[in-house]
Every structure is written in C-alpha cells, then in structure tokens.
Amino acid sequence: MQDDNAPPPATPAPAAPADAPPIDALLLAAARVVTFDRQRILTNASGFFFQRGERLFLVTSRHVMIDEPSKHYPDRVEIELHTDGRNMAQSTGFSMPLYRDGKSVWRQGRDTGGDVDVAVLEIERGALPKTAVYRAFTPDHLHQPPHAVEVGSTLLVVGFPLGFHDALHHLPVVRHAVNASPFGLRFQGKGYFLTDARTHRGTSGAPVVMRSRTGALAQGDLPWTLLGIHSSRMDVGTRDLKLDEALGLNCAWYADILLTLTKD
Numbered sequence: 001m002q003d004d005n006a007p008p009p010a011t012p013a014p015a016a017p018a019d020a021p022p023i024d025a026l027l028l029a030a031a032r033v034v035t036f037d038r039q040r041i042l043t044n045a046s047g048f049f050f051q052r053g054e055r056l057f058l059v060t061s062r063h064v065m066i067d068e069p070s071k072h073y074p075d076r077v078e079i080e081l082h083t084d085g086r087n088m089a090q091s092t093g094f095s096m097p098l099y100r101d102g103k104s105v106w107r108q109g110r111d112t113g114g115d116v117d118v119a120v121l122e123i124e125r126g127a128l129p130k131t132a133v134y135r136a137f138t139p140d141h142l143h144q145p146p147h148a149v150e151v152g153s154t155l156l157v158v159g160f161p162l163g164f165h166d167a168l169h170h171l172p173v174v175r176h177a178v179n180a181s182p183f184g185l186r187f188q189g190k191g192y193f194l195t196d197a198r199t200h201r202g203t204s205g206a207p208v209v210m211r212s213r214t215g216a217l218a219q220g221d222l223p224w225t226l227l228g229i230h231s232s233r234m235d236v237g238t239r240d241l242k243l244d245e246a247l248g249l250n251c252a253w254y255a256d257i258l259l260t261l262t263k264d
Helices: 025-029 215-219 257-261
Strands: 030-037 040-052 055-060 076-082 091-097 107-111 114-123 154-159 173-179 192-197 207-211 224-234 249-254
Touching: 025 030, 025 154, 030 055, 040 154, 055 076, 055 257, 107 257, 114 224, 114 249, 114 257, 154 192, 154 224, 192 224
Parallel strands: none
Antiparallel strands: 030 040, 030 076, 040 055, 055 114, 076 091, 107 114, 154 173, 154 207, 173 192, 192 249, 207 224, 224 249
C-alpha cells in the first residue's frame, strides 16, 4: 500500500491581489489532508468534499485513516479551508477527531472483492467557519449509465502529490490521466479500475474526474463527473527492480461506493 509523506512546514502567505481571476470550482472541491497523532504530524494526503442532502463528508483513502501494515494510527485529521472567496491566500486549518469514546467515527466499505480503500468522515457543518469557501460533489456527479467512459478517456487527478501545492493560494495541482482498463468492470475482481498517470505519495484520496459535456451537470459550476478515488500505484511483484521500470498504473476505486458509505 502506498504511504503518504509528511508535508513541509507551512509558511505565512502574503495577501492575494483583489482582482485575482476566478478559481475553477474543481480546485475548491479538493482538500489537503494532514494526519496527526496528538500534536505530531504523521502524513500528508488528499481528499475531497461530498454532499448528500444536508450532510457533508470528507472523502479520502481508508489507509489515510488507518493502515495496519505500516503501523499508521492517527487520532485526528486536519484539512485546510479557504475563508475568503475574494482572496485565496486566506485559509485556516479545520481539525476533526477520528475516534469518539474509543470508537472510530469514519466509515469504510467492504464488498465481494474484499476491503475497499475508501473512507468518509462526516463534517460537522455547524462547526465550519461561516465564511468557509469550498465546493462539494453530490450523487448527481457520479457516473450515470448509459454514458460510456471509453478506454483512453481523458481524466484528471486532483490532489497534493508529496504534499506539493500552491502554498500561496492553498490550492491543489492537477495531473492528467487516461482510463487504462474498461470502466465498469472490476479489475481482477476488485472494486477499482486502472488509470495511467504519474502519481506520487500524498495523492491517496484524490478525486478522479472527467469533464461533463452534456446535460444539466455540464451547465453547473462544477461540471465534472466523479469517477473514482485514487488509492495507490499498482506494481508487479515479479518486476526486476533493476531492469524493469514501474508500470505507472494506479488503482482508482469506483466512486459509487459513496452512495453506500453516506447512507443515513
């Protein structure tokens, strides 16, 4: 399983110009996730917002919340929120506990293929800063048949590789990807499909999206179809580390698992 690295220390950012250009809503739907053990920073990862009805969730990889093989046991996560829509340089950290009364408060999934590397953590909306600026995917953003996602379709992965991001404006970076396996089929019986993209540690939990070209979704301020959640790089156990390059393929868990994880 792919580990995530601790981010570099944050530095104070100067104010952005008042006439800054509008920001693509896709960048405001992603969130930088930092895990903590009490006050000690553990790892950096990616995530995004998902809204269902009046409820708001943070979505990321399950191994960001807990990863037994690497002995990764954070007790809280912190995300970075913009607090001024006219000045992207203004942000604040928002901390959320992972346990309450000794029990985990995130939700994770399992299907016929085994554990699903996706987790959701409900965000207490009333505790958010009143001026918080973000965008959230909804069930309407999930892929709807019969619209096809052809092999080789252009996708984007929006996240924080190696913790890297626009530290002035607190925005993620976008990597280009293509769909590398038939969308809708469970690769090797697991609940994910493959993408061909250059990814790094810290990208775990990033949304994998495709531009929506038709329908009401394409006319909204977040015209993207949410296809999956990036999990980890895929490799071949028999690869000769000296002679063979890495595959460069990644696992993206199908985003429709969110309908199960966000049920009442």
